[in-house]
Amino acid sequence: MVDKKAYQNKEEIAWCPGCGNFSIRTTLQEALAELNLEPHQVLIASGIGQAAKLPHYLKINGFNGLHGRAIPVGTSLAAIRKDLKIIVESGDGDIYGEGGNHFLHAFRRNPNLALFVHNNQVYGLTKGQASPTSEMGMKTGVQVKGVKNLPLNPLLLALAGGATFVARSFAGNRKHLKEMMQQAIQHRGLAFLDILQPCVTFNKINTFQWYKERVYQLGEDHNSESWEKALEKAREWGEKIPTGIFYRKERRIFAEEFPELSREEIYDPRERIYCWPELLENFK
Amino acid sequence: MFNIRIGGQAGQGMNTIGSLLAKALLRMGYHVFTCKDYMSRIRGGHNFSDIRFGPEPLQGGTEKVDILLALNEETWELHKNAVGENGMLVYDEEDFTPKGEKETRKGLPLSKKAEEIGDKRIAGVIALGFIHSLLGLSPDALKNILSEKFSGEILEKNIEALQWGHEQGEETFSVKPAEGLKGTKLINGNNAIGLGALVAGVQFYSAYPMTPSTGVLNFLAQHGERFNILVEQAEDEIAAINMALGASFGGVRAMTGTSGGGFSLMVEGLGLAGITETPLVILNAQRPGPATGLPTRTEQGDLEFVIHASQGEFPRIVLAPRDVANAFNKTVRAFNLADKYQVPVIILSDQFLGDSEQTVAEFDPEAVQINRGKLIKDYQEDTPYLRYRFTEDGISPRLIPGEKGQVVLADSDEHNEAGNIIEDAPTRAQMVEKRMQRMEKISEETEPPLYHGPDPDQTDFILVSWGSTYGPVEEARVALTAEGMKLGHYSFSDIWPLPKGEWKENLRGKGWILVENNYSSQLGSLLQKEGLGKPEIFIGKYDGRPFNADELKRRIKKEVASRG
Numbered sequence: 001m002v003d004k005k006a007y008q009n010k011e012e013i014a015w016c017p018g019c020g021n022f023s024i025r026t027t028l029q030e031a032l033a034e035l036n037l038e039p040h041q042v043l044i045a046s047g048i049g050q051a052a053k054l055p056h057y058l059k060i061n062g063f064n065g066l067h068g069r070a071i072p073v074g075t076s077l078a079a080i081r082k083d084l085k086i087i088v089e090s091g092d093g094d095i096y097g098e099g100g101n102h103f104l105h106a107f108r109r110n111p112n113l114a115l116f117v118h119n120n121q122v123y124g125l126t127k128g129q130a131s132p133t134s135e136m137g138m139k140t141g142v143q144v145k146g147v148k149n150l151p152l153n154p155l156l157l158a159l160a161g162g163a164t165f166v167a168r169s170f171a172g173n174r175k176h177l178k179e180m181m182q183q184a185i186q187h188r189g190l191a192f193l194d195i196l197q198p199c200v201t202f203n204k205i206n207t208f209q210w211y212k213e214r215v216y217q218l219g220e221d222h223n224s225e226s227w228e229k230a231l232e233k234a235r236e237w238g239e240k241i242p243t244g245i246f247y248r249k250e251r252r253i254f255a256e257e258f259p260e261l262s263r264e265e266i267y268d269p270r271e272r273i274y275c276w277p278e279l280l281e282n283f284k
Numbered sequence: 285m286f287n288i289r290i291g292g293q294a295g296q297g298m299n300t301i302g303s304l305l306a307k308a309l310l311r312m313g314y315h316v317f318t319c320k321d322y323m324s325r326i327r328g329g330h331n332f333s334d335i336r337f338g339p340e341p342l343q344g345g346t347e348k349v350d351i352l353l354a355l356n357e358e359t360w361e362l363h364k365n366a367v368g369e370n371g372m373l374v375y376d377e378e379d380f381t382p383k384g385e386k387e388t389r390k391g392l393p394l395s396k397k398a399e400e401i402g403d404k405r406i407a408g409v410i411a412l413g414f415i416h417s418l419l420g421l422s423p424d425a426l427k428n429i430l431s432e433k434f435s436g437e438i439l440e441k442n443i444e445a446l447q448w449g450h451e452q453g454e455e456t457f458s459v460k461p462a463e464g465l466k467g468t469k470l471i472n473g474n475n476a477i478g479l480g481a482l483v484a485g486v487q488f489y490s491a492y493p494m495t496p497s498t499g500v501l502n503f504l505a506q507h508g509e510r511f512n513i514l515v516e517q518a519e520d521e522i523a524a525i526n527m528a529l530g531a532s533f534g535g536v537r538a539m540t541g542t543s544g545g546g547f548s549l550m551v552e553g554l555g556l557a558g559i560t561e562t563p564l565v566i567l568n569a570q571r572p573g574p575a576t577g578l579p580t581r582t583e584q585g586d587l588e589f590v591i592h593a594s595q596g597e598f599p600r601i602v603l604a605p606r607d608v609a610n611a612f613n614k615t616v617r618a619f620n621l622a623d624k625y626q627v628p629v630i631i632l633s634d635q636f637l638g639d640s641e642q643t644v645a646e647f648d649p650e651a652v653q654i655n656r657g658k659l660i661k662d663y664q665e666d667t668p669y670l671r672y673r674f675t676e677d678g679i680s681p682r683l684i685p686g687e688k689g690q691v692v693l694a695d696s697d698e699h700n701e702a703g704n705i706i707e708d709a710p711t712r713a714q715m716v717e718k719r720m721q722r723m724e725k726i727s728e729e730t731e732p733p734l735y736h737g738p739d740p741d742q743t744d745f746i747l748v749s750w751g752s753t754y755g756p757v758e759e760a761r762v763a764l765t766a767e768g769m770k771l772g773h774y775s776f777s778d779i780w781p782l783p784k785g786e787w788k789e790n791l792r793g794k795g796w797i798l799v800e801n802n803y804s805s806q807l808g809s810l811l812q813k814e815g816l817g818k819p820e821i822f823i824g825k826y827d828g829r830p831f832n833a834d835e836l837k838r839r840i841k842k843e844v845a846s847r848g
Contacts, residue, residue, distance in 0.1 A: 060693075
């Protein structure tokens, strides 16, 4: 069994004390270690924002790219590096806002990766503006009279888009979060996990207490094979917020036919291209 | 040198007819050059292709038409002035009747006969048979090509059409084939770039379709499965470049391709390649801009843009292929340079090069070297691997993620050697220097411009071109030399960083004539920065059409004459 300490590094952390990111990080370490994955076997592609700094605070392969663009990076990596476990990880502003188009198309492709979105319903790194999931009426320095746009429902979007794994968890329940992360990592295809997380500095509405009073776990009676039931549950938000696996199904993954490349084949692509002159026959 | 123009509406099969004719001429031993002039629509409008051929290598079109195959009346109206005194018009006699009787106008019952044979679509093949007879050529080569394409009843009808057409004319023109032409192929710029990428070992190509770059996407998609190349049509160009970067970080050779508008969307990703030091090849097949511009036409308007695109400073390389063979070589070279210097390399092509076919000598696969630079197979040191380790040449050993005991971290923030975010001043300065210092090394390796002509000291003027204008400029130079002018020609292909070499000294204080397919003289601005001053004469073109030697000759002569 891999020790979770294998994932520890010594970087100075830029998150606020009490931030939900800490528990997400620790939980991810445990989830990976318990799945017997070593740091070199996992790669996190992230975007920009406080959540997206995660690969810096773990000893793990990472591509910390552009704001909103982690999904395309993870998609190609999942296709050409079938030997690695790919996790795309970022915040709600990054994945649902800046990267919205990639979020939509990711479900169509169904690449073999786990998508973890830290959803605190607010922008952290740019200091407290509304995010796509902020509730109507929330006042910020920009939305001075309160948010007037409807919040986006990422689970509904994912289900409508053809997602093969849709789940939600809460950073305040680490046991549940770990279970969800492990299920997501083991899913064959795109496993989308929306992680509710309080922002202690900028979100004074959706606090730890607020979530704690509302979240509940989907029971045994929830049929995660039923798309209709999943839709129904995904629409539930307010006094009660369901967590757990809403929907799960197997489907062709992105680049399924593309072979797993050995390190040798990656290093020397010439080896696999030996009969290209026959292509020239098309041009005579 | 002989020029056949085939014109009509989109959807009339001009591409097929033109391609059959070009292939037949190639197999009969001619040098061939074809170019397409088409509108951004699927049906209707006016499109034409030129098939130019003869005993000498050809790298550009011409204004003069020797045979015009007009598939509608509009083609005749638009092109009649281009048809020379002895030039021949071939048309469908049921379509229209050109005003004024002339021996060099031959109407055939193209569609009527095609229907009689039993397939409307073979009208063009009848015309091809007729054109063969005008040129005194046997239809055998074309017969072979048809039998490779079709079989059974369809083939029989095609052969019948070809033969009937061939019986309608008699030898009117005589064009000598080239001597000893063997193993040559007829390839356009886009396919040469696709081939180059394939041979260089590209394993991932992502793009969003955009004219005139889509040919490369088509080529690689067609051959992807056979050669294990993952080709993906992305949801937008932003996804395309980020996917390619992910694949490259994963260790494979990766490329993306677009035109100027898509390149604009890719710009942040270009900077990401720069700061993460991730090798990447990006094709920008230029078309006239800005914004949507002229989608199916040509221009060299993006040179300064691609050199300066993105915020911040980072090293990059720009290669502008001068012809089809060069497009193949430069694409292979682009991958090697990207790996060697861990930088983005931009291939700056255009519609003229991408869609034009040229006869090229057989590519030699053995001549293609693969250099993956400091990509390391396994990491031997005792200390943890550092993606951005400081080294003497600024280039760090690159490890593929997945090696036991090691992790690899790339970051778009400024970072330390390990790839972790930093903000301290000394590390930032050191990282900037680490990245930028390689520009000097790269400029030592960039190929100097190709020179044609007498010793530069013996010239009255030196022509300067870059990229795809090479062919027309060189053809004009040769023709003007025959008329007694003393002209040299520098053609830039490795264009950024500007190469070192004696070219600068040879141009300094000389009268030089700059030819660019743009309005503002973009290479001119770069050369001015090098202390070369302004060119004596600037010949620009920004009407969306490529240069040809006839126009260049006229304009050069006029400009030179006006200077006494």
